Amino acid sequence: MNYTLNQLQIFLKIVQTQSVTKAAEALHLTQPAVSIQLRNFQDQFDIPLTEVIGRKIYITDFGHEIAEAADQIISQVQAINYKTQAYKGKLSGKLKISIVSTGKYIMPFFLANFMKQHEGIELLMDVTNKSKVLESLKNNEVDFALVSIIPTTLEVEQLDLLQNKLYLVGSGDDAFDGETNTQKIFENRPMIYREQGSGTRQIMERFIKDNAISVFKTMELTSNEAVKQAVIAGLGYSIMPLIGIKNALRSNDLQIIPVDGLPITTNWSLIWLKGKKHSPVASAVLSHIQTEKEQIIQQKFQWYTQ
Known part of the structure; x- marks a missing residue:
């Protein structure tokens, strides 16, 4: 077999989205390019990974097992990259943030300079509604959540960003x-x-x-x-x-x-579970936002605050 890391990533995204089109959008690739890579990947196995019924793609049981293995391989590759960056003295790792849908208009501006300064950090930002944001925070699946209403059912700490x-x-x-x-x-x-x-x-x-x-x-x-x-x-x-x-x-x-x-x-607030032990990446971004918050607001949201 001679499959590539790129093929593993594409196949895993297809499994996650249950769609070649959605996988292409998520990976910023064309649909034909994703279809070609999927076909080349599947051709290396004697057992089908997917099947198409009507116009919908379905993942076989064997395909799900391959996807699970692909996920583990990709995670190990990312771990190698993080360790390489850390060995060079650079901050590296994943930053996971879940934000309410209106937060997409403000959160990127509070992260932009930080991400430019630390190229070894992988940002995973989920944009969804308040209920799902709080669910991911409750389950400790994210470092931070951005909300416009502070939850009363969770004990959290907060950093207010913008009105x-x-x-x-x-x-x-x-x-x-x-x-x-x-x-x-x-x-x-x-x-x-x-x-x-x-x-x-x-x-x-x-x-x-x-x-x-x-x-x-x-x-x-x-x-x-x-x-x-x-x-x-x-x-x-x-x-x-x-x-x-x-x-x-x-x-x-x-x-x-x-x-x-x-x-x-109300206020858009960055919140996290009370007592949470932040990773080095999460601690660094929190310190960055606390330090740069007023300057970011002045530069990017002057029209809004006035």
Whole structure:
């Protein structure tokens, strides 16, 4: 057999995503390139690793065993690389962070310079909803989590990064008469929610409950980008974080609707389990963010803080 490390990585990603297309996207490769490498890899085995039924790819039992072995091989190769970097006196290893979906607009800026300074570090950043973020933190699967609402069910320590501001927004094409009575705003306009488990949805529901607002029509979408596009298209209104709609506001695709009780403000906070013993990589990035936080905010988020 003469398979390569690249083929092992591609096959493992196909198994993880259950899709050649998704594997190609995750690896930043073209779909034909991934298909060719998969075929070349499979040709080295007498037993099928995959089978295609209809247009869907399925992994055989033997394929799953090969994937497990591939995962172990790749982990060992990464360990060799980390040890090589450490021997040279360079910081190396994995940094695992789980962030809520709106966090993708801020977390990369707090990590960029650190990652440039330490090329031996592998960043694994999962962008998902609040429930899944807290689940990964609870299971100690990540070094840090980025949230906009501090959990009450976990004992955590925190580092506040940036204020989160949420406004009611509508399509830039809608004529708005300046009405600030919240109840009247929602009488004939559908409210577009994020899915259950989203921190933004939790904030919206709390605002509606605290202000005794009756929402007659609702929609539910599973990402902030989907909500934003639906609002731009005129399907309804939503309460959204300002950080993610900057360009849409500047292009007049969206407009902020001023109503009583808004904006809602929380904080994006980096949190970790209380008492957690950080790895050298996690300790280094935490120290970096603590030291550079104010400068990063001034350089990258001046428009937002003003």
